[in-house]
Amino acid sequence: MSKQANLYSFADVATLAPALRAYVIQCQEAGLARHGVFKVGVSGGSLPKTLAQALLAPSTDNGDAVKWDRWEIFFADERAVPLDHADSNYALLKAELLDKLPADVQQPVVHTIDPQYLGDTQELADQYEQSLVRSFASRDSVKLPIFDLLLLGCGPDGHTCSLFPGHELLRETSAWIAPIEDSPKPPPRRITLTLPVVTHSVRIAFVATGAGKKGIMKEIFEDSKGLPCALVNEGTGERCSWFVDNAAVEGVSYPRRPFSL
Numbered sequence: 001m002s003k004q005a006n007l008y009s010f011a012d013v014a015t016l017a018p019a020l021r022a023y024v025i026q027c028q029e030a031g032l033a034r035h036g037v038f039k040v041g042v043s044g045g046s047l048p049k050t051l052a053q054a055l056l057a058p059s060t061d062n063g064d065a066v067k068w069d070r071w072e073i074f075f076a077d078e079r080a081v082p083l084d085h086a087d088s089n090y091a092l093l094k095a096e097l098l099d100k101l102p103a104d105v106q107q108p109v110v111h112t113i114d115p116q117y118l119g120d121t122q123e124l125a126d127q128y129e130q131s132l133v134r135s136f137a138s139r140d141s142v143k144l145p146i147f148d149l150l151l152l153g154c155g156p157d158g159h160t161c162s163l164f165p166g167h168e169l170l171r172e173t174s175a176w177i178a179p180i181e182d183s184p185k186p187p188p189r190r191i192t193l194t195l196p197v198v199t200h201s202v203r204i205a206f207v208a209t210g211a212g213k214k215g216i217m218k219e220i221f222e223d224s225k226g227l228p229c230a231l232v233n234e235g236t237g238e239r240c241s242w243f244v245d246n247a248a249v250e251g252v253s254y255p256r257r258p259f260s261l
């Protein structure tokens with residue numbers, strides 16, 4: 001089996017979505033078998049919308065069901081803004097996905113940032129880290145939390161979470177959650193999972209679509225240059241899977257695999 005990241009390419013988002021769903025369900029079942037809950041981290045950008053397309057579709061059989069009541073959702077990164085702010089990743093996930101769950105479905109547990117600490121990003125990060133400690137402590141040695149799955153986006157500069165190219169945060173080795181005050185992408189004040197936590201996850205899935213991603217996908221898969229997305233690939237190998245559309249990887253000379261679980 002390949003030790004490299006899997007690159008799965010689809011004609012469009014409509015064909016990508018069922019494959020992403022199958023992958024998420026597999027991770028869900030593995031998480032439930034291991035510890036009775038599914039601990040997943042999500043990012044912002046276009047991901048919540050794609051995720052909704054994948055997960056709100058009716059299940060085709062019992063093996064395909066999203067068990068929302070067993071999900072614990074964390075944010076791979078979050079902006080230091082109120083939870084109802086237009087820049088909030090939580091607000092985005094709520095609008096795109098959580099609010100669209102059928103009324104008879106029990107909502108997942110969602111771990112948001114605590115807005116009372118918005119004035120101090122270090123405290124905001126520390127408090128969010130404490131919510132991870134509370135959630136993960138019972139099953140891990142708590143050296144590092146182990147997410148069952150991280151669902152991540154890839155920025156046009158190769159950033160993921162709020163880990164930006166060349167930023168000193170990429171050298172963080174001890175914190176689980178770190179503050180950032182100078183994000184090159186607005187808004188500047190955020191918190192983010194650190195690279196060791198990302199690479200420690202059981203599975204990592206990137207979702208990147210659209211021709212606008214072509215240039216950066218080439219750099220990530222051909223040159224790397226220490227780009228955050230490439231560092232995740234290098235740190236996780238085959239535990240990492242990319243769900244992309246053909247437009248995003250046109251001209252990229254990295255082997256695509258036919259999607260299979």
Ligand SMILES: O=C(O)[C@H](O)[C@@H](O)[C@H](O)[C@H](O)COP(=O)(O)O
Pocket residue numbers: 043044045046047077089152153154155156159160161162185207
């Ligand atoms: O906090 C952020 O700035 C976003 O969450 C960001 O990290 C996003 O995930 C990528 O920029 C990919 O965005 P798209 O999925 O929209 O391409």
